Amino acid sequence: MFGICNLSIVPLRLLPTDTSEMVNQIIFGEHFTILEKDKKWSKIKLAFDGYEGYIDNKQYEEIPESLYMQIEDQPKVFAGELIDFIHDKENNLTTIPLGARLPFYKDNQFSINANSYIYEGRINNKKLSKQSIIEIAFLFLNVPYLWGGKTPFGIDCSGFTQTVYKLCGYNLLRDAKEQATQGEVLSFIEESEPGDLAFFDNEEGNITHVGIVMNDYNIIHAHGKVRIDKLDHSGIYNTDTLKHSHKLRMIKKLV
Numbered sequence: 001m002f003g004i005c006n007l008s009i010v011p012l013r014l015l016p017t018d019t020s021e022m023v024n025q026i027i028f029g030e031h032f033t034i035l036e037k038d039k040k041w042s043k044i045k046l047a048f049d050g051y052e053g054y055i056d057n058k059q060y061e062e063i064p065e066s067l068y069m070q071i072e073d074q075p076k077v078f079a080g081e082l083i084d085f086i087h088d089k090e091n092n093l094t095t096i097p098l099g100a101r102l103p104f105y106k107d108n109q110f111s112i113n114a115n116s117y118i119y120e121g122r123i124n125n126k127k128l129s130k131q132s133i134i135e136i137a138f139l140f141l142n143v144p145y146l147w148g149g150k151t152p153f154g155i156d157c158s159g160f161t162q163t164v165y166k167l168c169g170y171n172l173l174r175d176a177k178e179q180a181t182q183g184e185v186l187s188f189i190e191e192s193e194p195g196d197l198a199f200f201d202n203e204e205g206n207i208t209h210v211g212i213v214m215n216d217y218n219i220i221h222a223h224g225k226v227r228i229d230k231l232d233h234s235g236i237y238n239t240d241t242l243k244h245s246h247k248l249r250m251i252k253k254l255v
Contacts, residue, residue, distance in 0.1 A: 001034035002068040003044065003060040004103075006112055008095045009151055010060070012053035016041035022148040023053050024174060025159075028079075028094070029101030029112070031063065031071050047072065049162070051174045061113055070104075077105040078167055080122035082139060082152045087118050097151040098139065099163050127169030130255045133195035137164045137212050140226040160222040161197060161210050170255060176210040183254035189217070189233055192251045200235055200246035209246050211236070 005026040012024040016038070026032070026046070036043040037057070044060075045052045047068075079100040085093045096119075102110040108120050128136075137160075139152070146154025150163050158179055162172040172179050180199045186192055192213045200209040211221025211231075219231040223238075223245060230237040235248040 001037065002031065002063050002065055003034050003042070003055075004031040004063050004071075004112055005029060005059070006061045006115075007059055008100075009097060009153070010055060011148070012044070012046075012051070012055055014053060016043070016054040018056075020054070024051050024148050025150050026055065026060075027100050027151065028096045029103055029110075031068055031101075031103075032060075033068075034062070048166075049171070049174045063113060067113070074104060075125060076169075077102045077110070077123050077125040079119065080124045080167070084119070084121040088115055097153065099151070099167060124167045124169075128167075130193065130195040133164060133168050133212060133255065134214060134220070136167050137220050137226075140164070140222075141220075141228075143222070143226045145222050145224050145226075155222050155226065157209050157211065157222040160226060161212060164212065165254070168255075172254070177207045179210055180207045180250070180252065183252035186251045186253055189231070189248075189251060193253070195255055196251055196253050198231060198251045199249045201249040202247075207249055213251065 005028055008028055010026040011022040012026055013020040014023045032044040032046045034042050034044055041054045042057055044055055079096050082098050086096055087093050102119055104111050108118055110117055143152050144154050147156050149155045150159030158176040165172045194214050196213040198211050198213050199207050202208045211219040214220055217231050218228055220228050229239050235244050236246040238245045
C-alpha cells in the first residue's frame with residue numbers, strides 16, 4: 001500500500017498514539033509506503049529519505065502503486081514561498097509551507113490523485129549553486145526550534161539542514177547522525193566553504209547536532225531558534241551567552 005500527504009503539515013510519531021513524541025513531520029505532497037495499517041494508525045516509510053514512523057489514517061490519502069511510481073519518476077518541484085495557499089476547482093484553500101512538493105507540476109497546476117490544484121507562488125525545481133544553500137538558509141532565520149519539525153513554523157537542527165539542501169536540489173538523510181555518514185570529511189576548519197555541514201557530538205561521542213558553515217567562521221543552525229553563531233576549532237561559540245554550546249566533531253563537504 002502507498003499514500004501521499006494532502007494536508008499542510010502532519011506529525012509523524014514514534015508510536016501509534018496521539019501522545020507519542022513527534023519524531024518528524026510530513027509536508028504536503030510527500031509520498032510514502034504504508035508498512036502496516038490498523039483502524040487508526042499507519043506505519044509508513046517516506047520515499048524521500050526512508051524515515052519511518054506512525055501517521056493518523058485520517059491525515060493522508062492512499063494512492064495506487066502506479067501513481068507512487070509515477071511520482072518517483074517525476075522531477076521534484078517544491079513550493080518556494082515561506083507560506084502560501086493552493087486552491088482546487090471548488091476554490092477550497094489549503095495552506096502549504098516552504099518545501100511542500102507539487103506532484104506533476106506544470107503551468108501553475110499540479111495534482112494529487114484525482115484532485116487538481118492551482119499554485120501561483122515561486123517554485124524550486126533546479127539544482128542550485130553551493131552559495132544558494134546560504135541564501136535559502138537565511139529564509140529560516142529566527143524560526144523557533146521544534147523537535148521533529150521541518151517547516152518555517154518550527155524546525156530542528158537536522159530538519160533545517162535537510163530542508164535547505166532539499167530546496168537547493170540535494171538529498172540529505174533526516175537525522176544529524178545519518179547526515180554525518182554522507183559526503184567527504186574535511187581535515188581542517190580552514191578547508192570549509194559556505195554550504196558545508198558541521199557536526200557536533202555529546203559527551204558520549206554521539207553526533208547530536210548539525211549546522212551550515214558560513215563565511216568568516218560563522219555557522220547558521222537551529223538551537224532555540226535558527227540563529228547565526230561563531231564556529232571555531234572547539235565548536236559553536238554562542239554570541240548571546242558568550243560560551244561554547246556544542247563540541248565540534250567534524251566538517252563534511254557534500255556539494
